[in-house]
Amino acid sequence: MLVLNNIHTDELPGRTLSVEGVEYLFCSGTSYLGIARNEQFKQHLFEGFHRYGTNYSSSRNSNLHLRVFDEAEAYLAAYSGAEAALTMSSGFLAGQTLVRVLQASGHFIYAPGTHPAMWLNETSTTVTLDYDKWVKQLIVEAPTLPAEHIIIVCNSLDPLRARNYHFSWIDALPENKQITLIIDDSHGFGVTGANGAGIFSQLSDKLTDNVRLIVATSFGKAFGIPAGIILGDKELISQLRLSSNFGGASPAIPAYLYAFLHSEMVFKEAREKLLANITFFRQQLSCPALFNCIENFPVFYTQHESLCPYLLENQVLISSFRYPTPTDDAITRVILNSLHTKEDLQRLTELLNKFQA
Template sequence: MANKVYTDQLPGRTLVVDGEEFLFFSGTSYLGIPVNEAFRQCVLEGMARYGTNYSSSRNSNLQLRVFEEVEEYLARYTGAEAAFTMSSGYLAGQALVQTLQGSGHFIYAPNTHPALWRSTADEVTGDYDAWVGPMLQQVNKAEENHIILVCNSLDPLKARNHGFSWLSALPTDKQITLIVDDSHGFGVTGEDGAGVFAQLKARLQSNVRLVVASSMGKALGIPAGVVLGDKDLVDRLRHSHYFGGASPAIPAYLYAFLKCEPVFSEARQKLLANISYFLEHLERPGQFSYFERYPVFGVREHQLAAYLQEQGVIISSFRYPTPADDPITRVILSSAHTEQDIQRLTRLINQFAQV
């Protein structure tokens, strides 16, 4: 595992530490949006129109059209009936689960993000695949008629796509709400980066209600969160105290989100090209865990992080979820990386494999 580093600048494709420049293959900014100049210009346009923040309630007698415009766009983009935005993915997730609290029996998958916990008692650890069988038994045996399943769309730490092959095994005689956290897929996976909503919706039986919650702050670089679902649920969220009592997402960023569809599209194509280039230049791609068209590569030999850092390259490596746990080490690509960056990275990885 590599040593911790400290910096006073936002990392992009590189990072400066104590005057030394490192290549940076870490973080969750998969599309490189925070350092994308075209996006920054759109944010500045948005700030010229809306200011730096809108510190008011969505229930105010003054309504900014950009909120509804973004939510209507998100619904069309993802294939959902309706969308609901808040100032963060965490707050959007809390609004969702707290609104549904008491309406059914919750079952949590391992490693679900705290944003979707009702309390710390909802924390579940373990292996996702090992959870599926007991979960299906629990759903079938449950006395409650409404079951609320909560899980992630993928595992960004172990670079695994969950796949959801178990959906067809869900019983048809119960009402089921499936809540999926797509924070690490939204903007990258699915058609045009629209995430997992449409893919899952097409596979669900009529008794299963799909709800997707996501941060927009990772691949898309927008400090906001979104809930995607049916209109009845979104209307319930709009009547919650979370909607009226919390400040909304920053309008300037929502304006930039609407203006920058071509920017996101170009960045996605660049990211896919970088993923292909990385795999093509590895002598032993099997040393990583990964899945198709996703920029996270799990590292099995944790010593790689220290070796790369000595050579001027920083990858993700830290003990998770507590300092007592085993390290999680990953190479994370972004759209900001150049072919030369990836050439240098793969050359060093190939050298390490020969040591």
């Protein structure tokens, strides 16, 4: 029998994955739009490689400036509803650059489940409350803090246990303090919001003058671009451009930004297919209580760890691993993507409907 933690393969998964000669339906990973296996996107990427080569081994602050960076960042700002945008070579680097630039300017408060990319240090991981309890604590404690500037770091949603986050608590924050709200939208960007533009525009119109919104996100999940993005006001983006992290790091690969700019319809069609897959899956599922889920989001979390070996025996590979440490309970999820066919989903739901928890 396959040991889940020891799967080795030379094949990139898409809708399926071949392991030791056996084909598995692949319902895992974070390539929600299936871009890594999208042939149209691949053609645009080849065009980008032909134009810009395979990598740009230089600093964005050098005396040579490639227009594709400015073009991509202008597009991302307009697309998301932000004043300005900045791309970096990874979501992790984008997050670390952001918190390092802001670290001396205020008091950081971390919500549960924040990614290591946003941590100032290891003590940032000590939040053990669930989201709702954390919100109640935040509303009570924020007005009592001596710091005039409070920096709140939070995910846009919980991609592990498939829980949506509300942000009505922003209205209860103290008006006599400067608030910076950093949202990690790595799992929502490309899928949630208007045309997949994520959370920025959903929150920006609701904020008071003392609240500054910044969104940091991986570009590598739904969109399949190996890069990171920071969305915010022009003053912030200018400040980040002056940082040593930005100037000292290689930038995002230009060919991928070129492909992104030429793939608007590719992403649109993939997003429509993903939403159709989610709707069909939920319609065919006769045991919805088996999962936690978010409307129009492709992650379905279950507390039943036994679902994973059951599906594996039937050649379906889902996500199941212990997180955040090897001693924690397993996070078990069925994850859909745009590449799945109706036949795939029918097969999957037939198995799920027969599952005995």
